[in-house]
Amino acid sequence: MQNAECKVQDDGAEPGISNLRFEIVDVPVALLAGGLATRLRPITQAIPKALVDVGGRPFIDHQLSLLSRHGVRNVVLCLGHLGEQVEDYVGDGSAYGLSVRYSYDGETLVGTAGALRWALPKLGDLFWVMYGDSYMDIDYAAVLNYFAAASSAAPASSNHNPMGLMTVLRNDDQWDRSNVVFENGRLECYDKRNLTPTMQFIDYGVQLLRREALLHLAPGEPADLADIYRDLTAAGRMTGYEVSNRFYEIGTPQSLEEARRVLGSAGTPPAQVRKSA
Secondary structure, rough: OOOOOOOOOOOOOOOOOOOOOHHHHHHOOEEEEEEOHHOOOHHHOOOOHOOEEOEEEEEHHHHHHHHHHOOEEEEEEEEEOOHHHHHHHHHHOHHHHEEEEEOOOOOOOOHHHHHHHHHHHHHOEEEEEOOOEEOOOOHHHHHHHHHHHHHHHEOOOOOOOEEEEEEEEEOOOOOOOOEEEOOOOOEEOOOOOOOOOOOOOEEEEEEEEHHHHHHOOOOOOOOOHHHHHHHHHHOOOOOEEEEEEEEEOOHHHHHHHHHHHHHHOOOOOOOOOOOOO
């Protein structure tokens, strides 16, 4: 996909008449956990980030337990750096009430979108995309129902059907640099690299994606999901959903310590942050 301006297209076409419904047990999660985790060294020199201790448990325990509680049943772990340790620990996922399978990046780093392209044969037509260093406690069923409704309301032409959904959080540069323009319930612009003052939201880290969004990539071709999302948003093929629970992540020593304080042994995050007006 080529770089595109931040605008949503609206040609006034009539909406489609299909009445879609997705069941959360049928939609797998692609959990991206193949990074080198250089910012957490020396902790991650011998273990992958997914196995870093948080509240007396490997971080992956918190993630998989959370997904299971929300009704997810199938997970594909996209692994790279020291990934065999994660597979040895998690196994088939039955301890979490899940079915867990694995996809490995291989010898060459292929980026987040490239990792998903490798995993596509195991993911089906629609899947969640999440990051292996983030804890995101939201109403997953509500997000999925919203995407089904948005897909049903889209014009019948396949050129207008949403290819994905991005959850967004009102951020105002509080937890990281804001990178989303979200106005009146619409995802107007996403650009991780070209930030503007109008961006008050941040991509939350939970996405839904249709497999067609990645079929233009060859298996093994390096690609970044940030570019995929940017171009889908510019083309009006990515819908947005605002969440209110903040995320917690372990990508830096500072955020790791915060996650340890918040999750602790109970794994329970605190109250919601405010939603935008």
